[in-house]
Amino acid sequence: MSTGHHADGAGRDHDHDDEPDVPLEQNPIWQQDNVTLHSVGVDIGSSGTQLAFSRLHLRRLSEDLTSRYVVVRRESLYESPVHLTPFGADLRIDAARLGALLDEAYAEARVTPEMIDTGAVILTGEALRRRNSEAIAEVVSERAGELVCATAGHHMEAMLSAYGSGAVRTSSREHSRLLNIDIGGGTTKLTLVEDGRIAGTAAFHVGGRLIAVAGGVVTRIEPGGHRHALRAGHDLALGSPVTGDQLDDVAALMAGELLGALAGRHTEGLWLTEPLLIPERLDGIVFSGGVAEYVYGTQTADFGDLGRRLGGELRRSAERALLPAPVLPAAERIRATVLGASQYTVQLSGITSHLDSAEGTLPRRNLPVARPAYVPGDTVDSAAMADTLRKHLDRFTQGDLAVALSWSGDPEYHRLRAFGEGIVKGLSPRLTAGERLYLVVDGDIARTLGRILRDELGVENDLLILDGLLLRDFDYVDLGRVRQPSGTVPVTIKSLLFNDMDASTAP
Structure with missing residues (x-):
């Protein structure tokens, strides 16, 4: 019996006839x-x-x-x-x-x-x-x-670092409540993760490079670093001489403020966001960011800043059980945010999307998202839906906008028709102005809904309807080009586009 593959088919065994010709x-x-x-x-x-x-x-x-x-x-x-x-x-x-x-x-x-x-x-x-x-x-x-x-x-960044560090994956796998603490050069980010879902995030002014030194002289000091130094009893400024003991004092104070933040003690001027309330029961803590390398002992070199000292203080605090939960291993530390950014920022539209105006609507960057709070019941009330859309969209300026809609129940014709009528009535000012219409639905109805809007309700505007996506109010999305043969659209989701820091630290 021949077992080789013959290009001309000669001598091919009958049992191999159903093998694929291409990968x-x-x-x-x-x-x-x-x-x-x-x-x-x-x-x-x-x-x-x-x-x-x-x-x-x-x-x-x-x-x-x-x-x-x-x-x-x-x-x-x-x-x-x-x-x-x-x-x-x-x-x-x-x-x-x-x-x-x-x-x-x-x-x-x-x-x-x-x-x-x-x-x-x-x-x-x-x-x-x-x-x-x-x-x-x-x-x-x-x-x-x-x-x-x-x-x-x-x-x-807090959310992405929790993904990159492995905290989200561990929480999902073990159905646990974890706190990810990401300590970078200028800020510390807290992310509370419950059963694999982000439950809360916050940030405050503690970081490993708020002060940098070379040759016993301050070569860089940020406003937050100056405040910490003053609280530690040292009035440091750019060009000031500084000793190792003084840097130790500043690092110890910052570690104490981090522990205080976890315990609910809030130092004035510390927080960059609203404080995060840490629940009494935590199953574990995961550290990420550059300072985490010192917390876990994977880095010992000093880079002329506060990172080694701050990480050492936190490592000793963990050893003395001063943290609210045991420290768990991190999948990534200094690379947590960048890996999270490269891996966890994308959704893909469904294959039943309505794409007849793709040339005029894609690609599109920085598209704001509005999500009206209408959820259809057994009977879709087009008037109530239109009223909800109008009131919600009044909060947004005119211009391109992705309207995210909820769908539940069976895709019966009379329900889809009423849903479409609610869209046309609720978005009539935008339709009359000739604006492009971007709709995003979480159910698999985009293609049928698109035909109803086009063929029965007379919508002539450029129209793009994507399904299979979950978006929130005030998200921003980037829409890529249609990918073939799947007929899908890559969607990158983000928030807080180019936000300044709080007014107290802005130049």
Whole structure:
């Protein structure tokens, strides 16, 4: 019996007739249910800048009779070294040096911006200031990729770091309540995770690079670092002489303030967001960020700042059981945010989306999201739906807007028709103004709804309806180009676009 494969078919065994002629990945049916996206995460903070490139594999939940896609596998393709964020003497970002760092990382990863489908650029600490965020936006827009969203905000980074550190995965797997503490160069972010879901986030002024020194002289001091130094009894300023004992005092004070924040004691001027109430029962704490390397003992070198001292104080606090829960291992520490940004910022629209105006509506960046609170019952009340839409959308200015709608129940014609009538009545001012109509629904009704709006209700505006997505009020989304053969649209979701720091620290 012959066991070899013959190109002409001669001598082929009968049992091999049903073997595929092409790899599974080239099968159009398989491609429709399986989508691969390439993503980049860029983390630009007070102390460090780094990039991570990932490949995301998404699969349609066809066995659940849904068009929703979920991420089933993530592969890390390249992680850049952690570079000191390039600031000039006036604490303004050095755009040319930052651009060179991005170019170097793309070259090392053998990736071009055109190859990137999605991703996020996360700005934190000093990079959040308006004067720096605008310079970073220009650099990023030239290099990061057309569909990469530039995102800033303490809450966003807190969420991403909890994903990257493994806290969310551990909480989901063990059905536990965990607190992720991400300590970077300028801020500490808290993320409460319950049963794999983000339950709350917050940020305050404790960081490993609020003060930097060289040769016994202060070479950099941020407003938060100056306040901590004063509270520790030392009036430090740029160019001031400083001793190791003084830096020890500042680090010890910051560690004490972190412990106080966890215990509900709130120092005036400490918080950058609303404080986070930590519940009495915690199953564990996960540390991430650059200072976490010292907490876990994976780094011992001193980089001329407060990081080693602060991490050592927290490590000793954990050993003395002064934290509210035991410290658990972290999957990632200094790279938690950048890996979270490269892997957890994407959804994919369903295959039943309505895309007849894709040329006029895609791609689209920074599209605000409005989610009216109407949920259809057994009977869809088009008048009540229209009233809810009108009142909710009055909070938003005219212009392109993604309207996120809830759907429940069976997709019967009379219910879909009434749902469409509610949309037309509720959005009539925007339709009359000729605006493009972006609709996002969480049920698999987009294609049928699109036909009703077009063919029966006479909507002539450019119309895009995506389904299988979960969005919230005041999210921002970037919509990519239609991917074939799946007929899906990559959607990058983010919040708090280029928010300044609080007024007390803004220049």
